[in-house]
Amino acid sequence: PVVRRTDYRPPAWLVPDIALDFDLDPATTRVAARLEVRRNGGHDAPLRLDGAGQTPLAVRVDGQAINDWRIEGEDLVVPLGGDAHVVETEVEIEPDRNTQLMGLYASGGNLCTQCEAEGFRRITFFPDRPDILSRYVVRLSADKSRFPVLLANGDPVASGDLPGGRHWAEWRDPFPKPSYLFALVAGDLAVNRGTFTTRSGREVQLGIWVRAADLPRTDHALHALKLSMAWDERVYGREYDLDVFNIVAVDDFNFGAMENKGLNIFNSRYILADPDTATDYDYDGIAAVVAHEYFHNWSGNRVTCRDWFQLSLKEGFTVYRDQGFSADQGSAAVKRIEDVRGLRAAQFPEDAGPLAHPVRPDEYLEISNFYTATIYNKGAELIRMMATILGPQAFRAATDLYFDRFDGTAATCEDFVLCMEEASGRDLSQFRRWYSQAGTPRIAASIEHQPGGGRATLRLGQHVPATPGQPEKQPMVIPLRLRLFGAETGRPLTDEQLVLLDQPAETIVFEAITERPVLSINRGFSAPVIVESDRSAADLAFLSAHDDDPFARYEAMQQLMLDTMVAGAIEGVADHRPVVSAVLNTLEDAELDYAFMAEVMLLPAESFVGDQLAVVDPEAVHRAREALRRAIGRGLLDSWRHLYDVLQQGPYAYTPEAKGKRRLRGVALGYIAAAGDPEAGALAFRQFEAADNMTDRQSAMTVLANGDFAEREAALDIFYNRYSDNGLVLDKWFQTQALSTRGDTAAVVETLAAHPDFTLANPNRARSLIGAFGANQRAFHAADGRGYRFLADQLIALDRLNPQTAAKLLPPLGRWRRFDEHRGTQMRAELERIVATPGLSKDLFEQASKSLEG
Numbered sequence: 001p002v003v004r005r006t007d008y009r010p011p012a013w014l015v016p017d018i019a020l021d022f023d024l025d026p027a028t029t030r031v032a033a034r035l036e037v038r039r040n041g042g043h044d045a046p047l048r049l050d051g052a053g054q055t056p057l058a059v060r061v062d063g064q065a066i067n068d069w070r071i072e073g074e075d076l077v078v079p080l081g082g083d084a085h086v087v088e089t090e091v092e093i094e095p096d097r098n099t100q101l102m103g104l105y106a107s108g109g110n111l112c113t114q115c116e117a118e119g120f121r122r123i124t125f126f127p128d129r130p131d132i133l134s135r136y137v138v139r140l141s142a143d144k145s146r147f148p149v150l151l152a153n154g155d156p157v158a159s160g161d162l163p164g165g166r167h168w169a170e171w172r173d174p175f176p177k178p179s180y181l182f183a184l185v186a187g188d189l190a191v192n193r194g195t196f197t198t199r200s201g202r203e204v205q206l207g208i209w210v211r212a213a214d215l216p217r218t219d220h221a222l223h224a225l226k227l228s229m230a231w232d233e234r235v236y237g238r239e240y241d242l243d244v245f246n247i248v249a250v251d252d253f254n255f256g257a258m259e260n261k262g263l264n265i266f267n268s269r270y271i272l273a274d275p276d277t278a279t280d281y282d283y284d285g286i287a288a289v290v291a292h293e294y295f296h297n298w299s300g301n302r303v304t305c306r307d308w309f310q311l312s313l314k315e316g317f318t319v320y321r322d323q324g325f326s327a328d329q330g331s332a333a334v335k336r337i338e339d340v341r342g343l344r345a346a347q348f349p350e351d352a353g354p355l356a357h358p359v360r361p362d363e364y365l366e367i368s369n370f371y372t373a374t375i376y377n378k379g380a381e382l383i384r385m386m387a388t389i390l391g392p393q394a395f396r397a398a399t400d401l402y403f404d405r406f407d408g409t410a411a412t413c414e415d416f417v418l419c420m421e422e423a424s425g426r427d428l429s430q431f432r433r434w435y436s437q438a439g440t441p442r443i444a445a446s447i448e449h450q451p452g453g454g455r456a457t458l459r460l461g462q463h464v465p466a467t468p469g470q471p472e473k474q475p476m477v478i479p480l481r482l483r484l485f486g487a488e489t490g491r492p493l494t495d496e497q498l499v500l501l502d503q504p505a506e507t508i509v510f511e512a513i514t515e516r517p518v519l520s521i522n523r524g525f526s527a528p529v530i531v532e533s534d535r536s537a538a539d540l541a542f543l544s545a546h547d548d549d550p551f552a553r554y555e556a557m558q559q560l561m562l563d564t565m566v567a568g569a570i571e572g573v574a575d576h577r578p579v580v581s582a583v584l585n586t587l588e589d590a591e592l593d594y595a596f597m598a599e600v601m602l603l604p605a606e607s608f609v610g611d612q613l614a615v616v617d618p619e620a621v622h623r624a625r626e627a628l629r630r631a632i633g634r635g636l637l638d639s640w641r642h643l644y645d646v647l648q649q650g651p652y653a654y655t656p657e658a659k660g661k662r663r664l665r666g667v668a669l670g671y672i673a674a675a676g677d678p679e680a681g682a683l684a685f686r687q688f689e690a691a692d693n694m695t696d697r698q699s700a701m702t703v704l705a706n707g708d709f710a711e712r713e714a715a716l717d718i719f720y721n722r723y724s725d726n727g728l729v730l731d732k733w734f735q736t737q738a739l740s741t742r743g744d745t746a747a748v749v750e751t752l753a754a755h756p757d758f759t760l761a762n763p764n765r766a767r768s769l770i771g772a773f774g775a776n777q778r779a780f781h782a783a784d785g786r787g788y789r790f791l792a793d794q795l796i797a798l799d800r801l802n803p804q805t806a807a808k809l810l811p812p813l814g815r816w817r818r819f820d821e822h823r824g825t826q827m828r829a830e831l832e833r834i835v836a837t838p839g840l841s842k843d844l845f846e847q848a849s850k851s852l853e854g
C-alpha cells in the first residue's frame with residue numbers, strides 16, 4: 001500500500017503517557033505496556049495500534065480484561081467509548097530471531113533496540129507515528145550476570161535485585177517523545193565516563209558504553225561529544241536538557257547511528273578508534289556522527305517530524321549542522337570539498353536515476369528506503385542555500401525562532417521555511433520548489449567580452465531535467481556566488497557577488513572590465529547544481545592557480561581533469577599536459593596546506609567520470625583515468641618522490657597538520673605507483689610494514705591491492721592475520737579488495753563471498769564487500785554480467801535476513817539506462833529476477849520495481 005503525503009490526518013487518539021515493563025530474555029522477552037490514551041477531536045473511531053507480527057497475550061481497558069479487541073492486518077483495534085482510558089497490553093517477542101535489526105534484537109550477546117522509523121511496533125502495540133508524543137517510564141528486568149547493565153531513555157530512577165539472579169532498573173524520560181526515539185540496552189558493558197557542564201550550570205554525566213575490550217578505543221568519541229555539546233551552545237544557542245547522556249556501541253547495526261533521547265545507539269564503527277585500527281578518515285567520521293546524533297537532540301528530538309515525508313526537516317538540517325561542526329574542527333575548505341565529493345558520488349546519481357525523489361517526497365511504499373542521500377545531503381544543501389540567502393545573522397534568528405516556536409512539537413518542512421521567511425523578511429515562495437522538485441538543475445554559463453568597450457556579458461540559463469513522475473519542471477532559485485578574474489593579470493576584476501538566478505535565462509552585465517575575464521562561478525558550491533560552462537583548459541588551469549576561493553580552485557582542477565578524462569574515454573587519447581602542469585603549479589604553491597593540496601591533486605573517481613558520458617563505457621573510463629594517472633605520475637615523478645620523503649613523520653599524532661601530511665604522502669605514493677616506478681611495490685610494502693597507524697598502513701595496502709606488485713599477496717595476508725579478531729578492520733580488508741581497480745576484481749569478490757569471515761548477517765560486513773563492489777564501476781560492470789548476477793544473488797539472500805540493508809545495496813543495478821544495450825539488458829534481467837522472487841520484502845520490491853520502470 002502506497003503512503004501519500006497528502007493523506008496526512010491528525011491522529012484519532014493521543015497517548016500522553018506510557019509505562020513499559022520489559023522482562024528481558026534473548027529467546028523470549030515479555031513486554032507489558034500501559035498506555036494512557038485520549039481521544040483527539042470529535043469522532044467515534046476505535047483505538048488503532050500498530051503491531052508487527054505479535055499477538056497480544058492480554059488486553060485490558062481501565063483495569064478490566066476485554067475480549068472485543070481484534071487484529072486487522074497487523075493492527076490491534078480496541079473499540080472504546082468515552083474520551084480517556086488506560087489501555088494495557090502484553091506481548092512476547094523473540095530478540096534472538098530478529099535478523100532485520102529493527103525493534104528489539106541481540107548483538108554480540110547484548111540486547112538493544114532500533115525503532116526509527118517503524119521499529120517500535122515490533123516491540124509493542126502502539127500508534128507508531130512521529131506526531132504522537134508521550135512521556136515514557138520504562139522498567140527493565142533481566143538476568144544480572146548476563147546483563148549487568150540496563151539502560152533506557154532519560155534519567156535513571158531506581159534499581160534493585162530480584163530473586164533468581166535477576167535485577168531491575170527504572171528509567172524516566174521527562175520529555176514527551178515519539179516512539180521512534182525509544183531505546184533500551186541490556187548487556188555486559190564497560191563505560192568510559194565524562195562530564196559536561198552546560199552554560200547554565202547543569203552537570204551532565206556522559207557515558208560511552210562498549211565491550212570491556214573496546215574501552216581503550218572510546219576516548220576520541222567522548223572527546224568529540226564534549227566538543228559537540230560546546231559547539232551547539234556557541235553556534236546555535238542549544239543546551240543539553242537531561243542529567244545523563246549515554247552512547248552505546250553495537251556491532252550489528254543497519255546504518256550509522258541513532259539519536260534516541262539520552263541514549264544514542266551507534267554502529268561501533270562510528271565509536272571505536274585507536275591509531276592502530278582506525279584511519280584519519282574513520283576518526284573524522286566518528287566525530288561527525290557523534291556530533292550529528294548529539295545535534296538531533298534539538299533538531300529531531302525537541303522538535304520532531306510530523307510525518308515521515310518531513311524526514312529532511314530533521315536530517316537535512318542536522319547534516320548541515322554536523323558539517324558546520326566538522327568545518328570548525330580543521331580546514332573548512334577541505335570539509336566542503338569532501339562533502340561535495342560525497343554529494344556527487346551518491347546524490348547526483350540518485351537524482352539522475354530511477355529512484356530520484358524530492359527532498360520532501362510525495363509517496364513511499366517503505367519509508368526505510370527514503371533514508372537517502374537526497375533527504376540527508378541534498379536536504380543539507382537546501383538549508384545551506386537558505387543560510388546563504390539570509391546571511392548569518394538572519395539565519396541564526398530564524399533557527400532560534402524555529403526551535404522556540406516548535407519546541408515539544410512535531411513540525412513540517414514548511415514550518416521551517418516559514419521561520420526563515422519570518423525572521424528575515426524574505427520571500428522564499430519560489431525557493432520552496434527545492435523541496436518539491438527532484439533532479440539536479442543544470443546551469444549553463446558563458447561570458448562574452450567586448451575588448452574595446454570593457455563590457456562583459458554573462459549569460460546564465462537553468463534547466464531541471466525530468467525525473468520519474470515529474471516530466472515538467474519550474475525554474476528554481478539558484479544562489480550562485482561568482483567573481484571575475486583577469487586572464488592577463490590574474491587580478492580579481494569584481495567583488496564576489498551573490499546572484500539569485502530565478503528565471504530560465506538571465507543576462508548580467510559588468511562594465512569597465514578592462515581585460516578578458518575568467519569566470520569563477522558556484523564558489524564554495526553555493527548551490528547543488530551542475531555548471532556547464534565553455535571555459536577552456538587554459539582558463540581552468542588559470543583558476544586552479546589563482547582563484548581566491550579554495551573550493552573554486554579545487555573545482556577548476558576537477559573540471560580540467562574531468563574534461564581530460566572524458567576526452568580520453570571518447571577519443572582514446574587526450575592531451576594530458578594542461579593537467580600535469582596545473583598539478584605542478586599546485587605542488588609548488590607554498591601557501592597551500594597539505595590536506596588541501598591532496599584533495600586538489602586527486603583524480604575524480606571512475607564513476608564520476610562515467611556520469612559525464614552519454615553512455616558509460618567502464619573500460620574506456622578506466623583506461624582514460626589510468627592514462628592520466630600515469631602521465632601525472634611520470635611527468636612529476638621527481639616531485640612525488642621528493643614529497644614522499646619530506647612528508648615522512650615522527651610518531652603518530654592526530655592533528656590537522658599530521659593528518660594533512662599523511663594524506664598528501666598517500667597521494668604521492670599513489671602517483672609513484674601510477675608512474676610504474678619499479679621501486680613502487682617495495683616502497684609501499686615498506687610503508688605498510690613500518691606504519692605506526694592505520695592511515696599509512698591502509699593507504700599502502702590500497703596501492704598494493706590495486707596493482708600487480710610482487711608484494712601484493714603478502715600485504716593482504718599480513719593484514720588479515722594481524723587483524724583477524726577485529727571485525728571493523730577485517731571490513732577494511734574486504735572493502736579494499738572489493739574496490740580494487742584490477743581486472744580480476746569481480747572474480748576475487750565472488751571468492752571472498754565464500755570466505756569463512758564473510759557473513760550477510762552483519763551489515764558492516766555485507767556493505768564492506770557487496771556495497772563496495774557495487775560502487776566499483778569497472779568491476780561491477782564487467783561485460784560478461786557476472787557482477788550483476790552476483791549482486792542479485794547476494795541481495796536475494798540478504799533480503800531474507802535483513803530487507804533494509806538489502807534494499808540499500810540495490811541502486812547500482814538500477815542504473816541500466818546509463819549503459820550500453822548489452823549491459824543494460826543483463827541488468828534489467830537481474831532486476832526482473834529479483835522482483836519475481838517469492839516472499840520478497842517490500843523494501844527490496846520497491847527499489848527493484850522502481851528501478852525497472854524509471
Ligand code: ARG
Pocket residue numbers: 116117255256257258259292293315367368371
Ligand atoms: N536518524 C538516524 C540518523 O540519521 C538514522 C536512522 C535511519 N533509519 C532507517 N530506517 N534507515 O542519525
Ligand code: ZN
Pocket residue numbers: 292296314315318
Ligand atoms: Zn540523522
